[in-house]
Structures are given as structure tokens and as C-alpha cells.
Amino acid sequence: MIVARSINELDLPRHGVVGLVPTMGALHPGHTALFRAARPGCDVLVASVFVNPVQFSDGADLAAYPRDFARDATLAEAEGVDVIFAPSAEAMYPPGFATWVVPEGSAEGLESAHRPGHFRGVATVCLKLFNIIRPEIAWFGQKDAQQVAVLKQLVRDLNVGVEIRVVDTVRDTDGLALSSRNARLTADERERARAIPRALETRDEAQARAVLECAGIEPDYVAVADLDGPTLAVAARVGAVRLIDNVRLVDNVPFREGETP
Numbered sequence: 001m002i003v004a005r006s007i008n009e010l011d012l013p014r015h016g017v018v019g020l021v022p023t024m025g026a027l028h029p030g031h032t033a034l035f036r037a038a039r040p041g042c043d044v045l046v047a048s049v050f051v052n053p054v055q056f057s058d059g060a061d062l063a064a065y066p067r068d069f070a071r072d073a074t075l076a077e078a079e080g081v082d083v084i085f086a087p088s089a090e091a092m093y094p095p096g097f098a099t100w101v102v103p104e105g106s107a108e109g110l111e112s113a114h115r116p117g118h119f120r121g122v123a124t125v126c127l128k129l130f131n132i133i134r135p136e137i138a139w140f141g142q143k144d145a146q147q148v149a150v151l152k153q154l155v156r157d158l159n160v161g162v163e164i165r166v167v168d169t170v171r172d173t174d175g176l177a178l179s180s181r182n183a184r185l186t187a188d189e190r191e192r193a194r195a196i197p198r199a200l201e202t203r204d205e206a207q208a209r210a211v212l213e214c215a216g217i218e219p220d221y222v223a224v225a226d227l228d229g230p231t232l233a234v235a236a237r238v239g240a241v242r243l244i245d246n247v248r249l250v251d252n253v254p255f256r257e258g259e260t261p
């Protein structure tokens with residue numbers, strides 16, 4: 001596995017299909033699912049590991065974001081990743097950087113109402129990654145449903161030659177969607193957070209609110225939105241940890257077999 005720490009070091013073997021799994025590191029089985037979905041469909045699999053500072057509206061959240069590159073590299077290599085691109089913030093946003101992608105449409109509301117500038121940061125870094133790595137296909141997780149909708153809109157609107165593929169949310173045995181942030185939950189918070197997948201299981205906005213209220217969780221939002229199809233989406237703070245999750249309402253069952261909400 002090649003590790004490129006800068007854009008200049010990124011001398012990609014360009015044969016066949018190049019695939020990209022963009023990540024912010026702190027890899028967990030949700031990322032493993034992305035690598036496993038991606039690996040058979042591409043000849044060169046690239047994972048980016050970059051904690052993108054410009055998508056954090058809260059400095060404390062950025063500072064608390066877990067970073068363990070050695071562990072991430074071991075996991076990525078075990079999953080057959082060919083190249084890790086892990087640039088510095090200075091390489092991605094050098095002095096004088098002043099051009100942003102500011103998505104509207106699906107970027108409006110939900111996360112944007114609580115994390116101003118978040119999708120500007122996501123859209124900008126993803127377009128940069130697409131331009132630097134030039135993948136044919138890029139994989140993202142359904143857990144970030146609004147992000148997926150924004151990135152599909154971006155490639156459509158700006159004629160970016162990348163196909164966006166989406167992988168189902170991976171859940172822990174207690175139903176909680178896997179997230180790097182889960183590690184920061186105390187045992188009691190984790191117990192309360194289980195109300196989020198239970199709320200989504202109702203597939204109904206009002207009932208979902210009631211389930212969260214019962215667990216003493218005051219959500220940032222509970223809403224049905226068109227995120228590439230009707231989707232019930234929830235964001236809530238449990239203690240100091242902000243969690244997001246969603247369920248697509250077009251599916252017949254809220255969770256796949258083997259998942260325990």
C-alpha cells in the first residue's frame with residue numbers, strides 16, 4: 001500500500017478503474033463496509049484520510065475528532081486499499097486559498113441549520129479530492145444521507161465525471177449507527193442513544209419525536225426530507241456528542257436482517 005502525504009507524492013497507478021473512499025480517518029466497520037463494497041469494482045482503490053477543518057463549524061468538535069493514522073493505515077491495508085492519500089491541511093488549503101463550492105438545494109435545512117458552512121466545506125473538499133485523485137467511482141455511507149444528496153447534486157450540477165455509490169448504514173448490535181463519535185458516549189449516554197434507531201424504526205416523524213422525548217433526548221431535528229428519496233432524518237445531542245441517523249422511507253423494512261434496532 002502506498003501512503004501519499006502530499007499531492008506531489010500522489011503518483012497513482014492509473015490502470016483500469018480508480019475508486020475513491022473519502023474518509024476523515026478514525027476508521028471503523030462502517031468504513032470497512034465502504035472498502036468492501038468498493039474493492040471488487042475497481043482496479044486501484046484509494047482511501048483519503050483527511051480531517052477536513054473547513055467542514056467543522058465548532059472548533060471543539062474539530063479538536064476532539066479522533067486521529068490515529070497508524071491504526072487507520074493498518075485497517076485500510078487489511079481491506080485491500082492500494083493507496084492512502086493523507087494530506088496536511090496546509091496542502092489542501094494553502095495560504096491564499098479562496099475558492100469555495102457553496103451548494104444550495106439539498107444542502108439547505110437539516111444539518112445546515114445547525115452546522116453553518118458544513119456542506120460548503122464538504123463540497124469543496126470532495127471536489128478537490130475528485131480533481132486530485134480523478135476517480136471513476138466514489139463511495140459514501142447512507143448514514144450521512146444529506147451529504148450523499150449534496151454530493152450527487154454537486155456531480156450532476158458541475159458535470160463532474162464521478163459516479164457516487166452509496167453503502168447502507170452499518171449498525172452496532174444495539175442498533176446504533178456506527179460513527180467515530182460513538183466512542184465519546186458514556187455507558188449511560190450510549191443507553192439513551194439507542195432511542196435514535198428506535199425512533200427511526202417508527203418511520204413516522206411524530207412517533208419518532210415521541211420516542212426521543214421519552215428517552216429525554218431533545219433533537220436538533222426530526223424531519224422527513226427528500227434526500228435522494230423520502231428519508232426520515234434525526235440529529236440529536238446525547239451528552240456532548242452529536243449523532244445523526246436516518247432511514248429511507250422507500251424501503252420496506254427500516255433495518256436490514258441481522259441488525260437490531
Ligand code: PAF
Nearest residue numbers: 022023024052122125144
Ligand atoms: O463523511 C465524511 O467522512 C466527510 O464528510 C468526507 C466525505 C470525508 C469529507 O471530508
